[in-house]
Amino acid sequence: MIVIGECIHVIAGTVKKAIETRDKAPIQGLAKAQVDKGAHYLELNIGPQRRAGPEVMRWMVDTVREVTDSPLSLDTSNVAAMEAGLGLCQGKALVNSTDATEERLHNFMPLSAKYKTPIIALTMGKGGIPANADARLELASNVIFPSAAEWGVPVEDLFLDPLVLTVTCNQDHCQESIKAIRYFKMMNEPAPRTTCGLSNISNGAPAEVRPLLNKVFLVMMMGGGLDSAIMDPLDADLMETIRVIESRDDSTPEGELLIRLYDTYVAAEQFDTIDVDVSLPGLRDIAKTIDILQNTTVYAHSYLRV
């Protein structure tokens, strides 16, 4: 599982202020902390930065480079800023991102090819939010693949992102995202790689249930074939979950349950929570979260209290 650390993001107040005042310390602190906790890429989300894009991106890359040589995920819609950042990364970068619209593909696919860096491609076209897994697959195969071929981006350098929607507003879409990941992995030999903005799933949910939604959804997505996620590496429980799944550590009841959930999704089946030992509060909460993400009980902010 490739962990793309999400913490350096212009939406975060500290990051925004650090960029404005060119204060290196907060950015470097976040960079080091995420690498220490096991991030494989560091997201540098600077926003559109219409006025000083290239300069801001160069400053960000240099700032982070002073404390780590971790690969970077450069996240901006500003094409000049993207190219400025890629120029400093010697291939140790990820273009984040294009979608399935002509303009974005035309802007970012050539950069991915030129700098020999992988690129994240959201399966979202002119029509906005895709209705289901089939619509996502269609965009990947009819729009994104041909564009990659046209510009000379190898399939294995594509990170397809199904666009995860919130469980609070789009409960029926959770399984569509997982299904889309499964479809993506069957598209080609070699298969494209897959990623997602994991925390999106729990956007709008109360803080106390967000980590649980993120964790259970991650396990389902990994079972579907997820190769990487833009996520919070400082969430120790989430990182532990990845370790449990990858090492198949079933020494705890929770580990055992999560591995069963993972295996069920590898087999492309629905998980039946009826056998979960709900006398253990941790397992009970996971079982309730599985039912929410499988859309078998209706989401409510206090779903754990039922």
Add this chain to the structure above:
Amino acid sequence: MPKVEAPVEKWRGRVQEVRLGGDGRKQVTVGGESTLPFLHFDGEIPHRPVIAAEVLDMPPADWAENVVSAWGDALKSPAAWAKKAAQLGADLIFLRLASAHPEQGNTSGAQAAKTVSQVMEATDLPLIVVGPDVAEKDNEVIVAVAEAARGQRLALGTVTDKNYRTIVATAMAGGHAVVAQAPMDMNLSKQLNILCCDVGLPKDSLVMDPTTGALGYGMEYALSVFERLRLAALQGDAMTAMPILCHAGYESWRQKEAKAVEGVPVSWGDQKVRSLLWEQMTALTLLQSGAEIMVLRHPRSMDVVRGVIDRLMARQGPVS
């Protein structure tokens, strides 16, 4: 003709039964269905949907002429109004304590208790009593009403996610039920049910008001929310399984199509006919998506809706 077996859906869940009304007086039970509305061949429908007549504790200021004249002098007193509604066949009285609104008279809790006592003397139908939809005043008048009607098992409201603790606690103490209103969103309806039950309200003391949209004003959204709540309930989600209350009267009669006499195209036709159609179409449509308590305004609409319910409830047993 070859014989065709009608496919039968097997649901795991059942709508929660809620009983309203006091000892020694008329009682009404709603809910209990193990199938979608009126699909008798699919499951059980132990109780028919009921009609609640909307009664205010003060003469309505902005009601259309044809609904005012239909009730006549009864509008002058909530007791007379409720009594007439009972004579006209209402199953329940939906009493709105409008005069408690700070801008409508700001009447007190004591006055509310008196009004409710008078209405209970005038009719033995079960009561739903709601405040003026101003949180502080709702709490004041509903606490007083709950106390005055202890043991009569009213449904009290309106409970919202911003204002539920006082009314729920009061209802529990007085053996009443509550009406819980969420803004046309299945997830928020469920959330409010959880909040109410989490402070100790029994599941059989809760009626959902998922918010109604009238014909032309979001009726299809309301229909979809009612229907999805009902489907979730039948699939076994107990926190979406409470009976549904529908404000077809209030929502229809406040629309231009129901009120406007002048300044509208001739093709709209006579307001007296149009307004009734508006209320009846809204009510009949939303009955089909799971409403159990239909709150109506016009006596004629009560007749029409009751007649349709009679016919839909008569079609029991397998389709032949």
